[in-house]
Amino acid sequence: MIRLRIKVIDWPRRALALTDAPRPDCRDCDGVGGIPHDYGHPETGEYEGTEWETCHCWTEWHMVLLPLPRRPRWLRRRHSGRDPWGTGGYSDEPPF
Template structure:
């Protein structure tokens, strides 16, 4: 297992310890799986299927530290950007 710490916002903000794919895996080359484009019999695009590699356990994650939620006014103000010049 190759573990790393990541931030997650779902279902609640927290720092989690998660597994990562093997960097030298001969099957997925460190990407963690394979994408396969699906096409219908008429030749229409039907979506992309994801097949995880056995070298990586997507479900292996442990919550280390739950983080407090930001107050609503801070969350709302954070995404407001002005296109006005500073002068």
């Protein structure tokens, strides 16, 4: 059974896509869609990474419904160089 949902994908271009969702009551993956397997270095046993095994309750397919337009250059995020958490020239001393 397929559980459809709408999702924003980023590859190859931003778009709205129809995709499958993992089965929420799956006993193998607990509704995550896969099982992570951590592995370590064979000699030292130090953590090396995680391999992801896709669960049988989920298929990783998607169908593009609507490509999303690119933002105009003037609407893209700009970095002003200011500290976003700064006071902006105002004092934070009492009285506020």
